[in-house]
Each structure stands twice: as structure tokens, then as C-alpha cells.
Amino acid sequence: AQKVTQTQTSISVMEKTTVTMDCVYETQDSSYFLFWYKQTASGEIVFLIRQDSYKKENATVGHYSLNFQKPKSSIGLIITATQIEDSAVYFCAMREGGSGSWQLIFGSGTQLTVMP
Amino acid sequence: NSKVIQTPRYLVKGQGQKAKMRCIPEKGHPVVFWYQQNKNNEFKFLINFQNQEVLQQIDMTEKRFSAECPSNSPCSLEIQSSEAGDSALYLCASSPAGTANERLFFGHGTKLSVL
Numbered sequence: 001a002q003k004v005t006q007t008q009t010s011i012s013v014m015e016k017t018t019v020t021m022d023c024v025y026e027t028q029d030s031s032y033f034l035f036w037y038k039q040t041a042s043g044e045i046v047f048l049i050r051q052d053s054y055k056k057e058n059a060t061v062g063h064y065s066l067n068f069q070k071p072k073s074s075i076g077l078i079i080t081a082t083q084i085e086d087s088a089v090y091f092c093a094m095r096e097g098g099s100g101s102w103q104l105i106f107g108s109g110t111q112l113t114v115m116p
Numbered sequence: 117n118s119k120v121i122q123t124p125r126y127l128v129k130g131q132g133q134k135a136k137m138r139c140i141p142e143k144g145h146p147v148v149f150w151y152q153q154n155k156n157n158e159f160k161f162l163i164n165f166q167n168q169e170v171l172q173q174i175d176m177t178e179k180r181f182s183a184e185c186p187s188n189s190p191c192s193l194e195i196q197s198s199e200a201g202d203s204a205l206y207l208c209a210s211s212p213a214g215t216a217n218e219r220l221f222f223g224h225g226t227k228l229s230v231l
Contacts, residue, residue, distance in 0.1 A: 033217045039157075043205065045222035052217060089157060097216045102172050104149070104220060106159035 002027050004094050006107035013082055014115055020067070021077045021110045023092030031097030034075045035104070036064070038088040045091075051075055053097070082114045119143070122208050122223035123190075129198045129230050137226040138190040141210030147171075148185050149220060150193050153205040165191065166214050198230040 003026040013019045025034065034051040049061045051068050059066045067076035079086055092107040121140040129135045141148050150162040163173035165185040173183075180199075185191035195202055205227050209220035 031216075035219060037222075043224050043227075045207070045209075047219040047221070050217065050219060091157075091159075095216045102147075102149075102164050102214070102216075103161045105161075109157040 002094060002096060002103075002105045004092055004105050004107040006092055006110050008110045010111040010113065012113045012115060015084060016081055018078065018080045019082055019112065021079075021090050021092075021112070023075050023077070023107055025073050025075065025092070025094045027073075027094065027096055029096040029098050033095050033097060034066075034068070035093040035095070036066070036075075036077045037091045037093060038086075039091065039109070040088045048090075049077070079112075082112075084114050084116060087112055087114045120145075120208055120210050120221050120223035122206075122226050124226060125224065127226055127228045129228065131199060131230055132197050134194060134196060135198045135202070135228055135230070136192060136194040137206055137208075137228070138192050139208030139223055140190045141208070142212075142221050145210035145212050145221065147211045147214050147218075148191050149209045149211075150183060150191075151207040151209065153207055153225070155204070159207075162193070171214070195228075198228075200230050203228055203230045 032053045036048045039045045049064045051059045051066050063080045065078045089109045091109045093104045095104045119142040123138050146167050149164040152160040163183045164171045180196045183193045205225040207225045209222045211218045
């Protein structure tokens, strides 16, 4: 069965620092896709970055990057040079690549607070 | 700004009442998902469609919940007889293709409160 676990309930950091949010997943599928989304205070959910399981290189988009450790079933999100506007709830999610696998399974989220 | 339009933003119902919410997916997106997000931020998949056809749905959806995505009309999710435990944020999301690597585009959600 698929499962995504985020153990960090909340994190507070100072502005302009780097933060890492943890996520571990469980899947029986050899092909899967890992996503990070953030949900702002207004409730808006925004896609940030994706890692494909068959790619060895860590994905990077802007000031977001991933630490993909496949043997540990881990996909950490790294945000560099954090800004106040990065304050949000961050969700890790997974979708298996097998046929008929439509569901995106979410973790329970990590609340990030960036302080001035 | 989200191009997936959900209405209404807030919905208040009494127990036993019907609750209906609507979603207009982003233009050109044939795949639509409904998720329920509870106060603990947990997401629960309810149902999804490709065009007008149901792809997957959970058992809960098959009982009190009904959903449809008719051609040329908004998609809708309806709870036939609301219960207090249905109070949650109902999120609609769409994607341009039914492939596993495709990201979802979310609406702002409908916050349902069942009194």
C-alpha cells in the first residue's frame, strides 16, 4: 500500500536561511513520482517541484531543490534563501506509475514559518 | 491565481441536509479530482473523472456522496445527507493528461461546515 509520511509538524526559521523538510514514502511500485506542494494561508495549493523515481539527479526549480535518497525512500525538500512569503504548509505527495494508479497520496504536511 | 474555479467558497448545512459544490476545471484539462482535506490537513481522495467517466472512487463516495462531470457543465460533488464528520475543505483539482507524472492544479476549495 502507498503511504507518505511527514514527521515534522512545524518548523520555524529566520529569513534568508536554508530549511529542509523531510518526507518518507512507501510503495511497491518500481516507477513512481514524488511531488511537493505548498498551501498558503488563503488555502491556495501550489505545485512546487517533482522528482521522477527513475532519475538519479535531484530536481531543482528556483530556490527549491530535492534531496532524493531512493534506498531510504526519502524525498526531502530544501528551500534556500527563505523569504517571508515562503511561510505555508508544505505537502509531500506520491503517485505510482503503474497503470490505473490515479490517486495522489499526500503526507500530513509541515507548517513552515519564516521569521524576519 | 488558480484557474480551477470552485463554488461556493463556504457552505453551511445542517445535519441531514444536501450539500452541493461545483468545480470548473482549467480549460483543456480532461481529468478532474475531488479531495477532502480535514482540519488536520489530511487529504482523502474521493473520486476522479476523465471527461465524463469515473476513473476511480472510494467506498465512501459510493454511498452518500455523488459526483459528476457532465459535458459543457461544471463538475459537481454532492453529499446527500450531510453529517458532522463531513465538515472539511473539499478540493477540486484538474490535470491536462491522465498520466502519473502530471501535476494537479487545485481550486481554492469549498469549506463545508455541517452544524
